[in-house]
Amino acid sequence: MRTSLLLFVPLFFFSVITIPALTHNPWNISTSSAFGYLPDSSTGFNDKIDTAFISAVLAYQKFFHLNSTGILDHTTVGQMVIPRCGVPDFFPHHRNTTTLHGRDLYSFFDGKPTWPKHKRNLKYYFTSYSTKIRPQTLRKIFARSFSRWERVTLLSFQKVHHPSKADIFLRFYSGNHGDNSPFDGRFGVLAHAFAPTIGELHFDADEIWAVSMSMLRNTPNSIDLESVTTHELGHILGLGHSTFRSAIMYPSISSQRRKINLRQDDIHGIQELYGVKK
């Protein structure tokens, strides 16, 4: 009874949060892997699943600074249901790495991809298609989010009016939208973005996106668009997830929570990729 329960619970939760297999491998991960915690989606219902899940749960607990019990206890499940970014927490070559940057906890995509040196002024384009948010509201939120990264690096960002001139695209989608990482409705995965130089940032159009402090405060279950945008732009520029809870690049954010300021962890990470603004 105990064994079957232990099998059922992890399967249930990982089925809720699993990223479907990616055919064109945009994040440099080899298979579907539940945010990088499961080595292979083809594990299926067999004996290996116990070991794979225990190891996945242990890695998850380590990443989120939870007690290493190896089982989906109350605290672990409580962390798993917090809305989050769809980008994996680990890539194949980083699975077992601990801190590599002194006291900092930031990470990069596999191979440390960046925008090339001749692309220090990056142009972005967004469309309000499939969201009810007004374009002028999006314009302000996106401009503020870009400016936080601009302030600490040698990069600059410029909005353009035609997609043919853009390096970075910000779009809202519901469900399946053609990149083999369908969105999942309200909560779960809020957004995802691709490593340089793909330049695609996708928001789940089914979230209740808060576009002001008052809306965030007064709307139950709302998600702060500016916080999520600032986080996803970190991926667009080449940062992975950080295990530092206060970092912008930490993977999860609760509803009605605002977190928009870069921390030293984020700043050191991005400056390692693009240099320091003097």
Ligand SMILES: [Zn+2]
């Ligand atoms: Zn993320």
Ligand SMILES: [Zn+2]
């Ligand atoms: Zn997408």
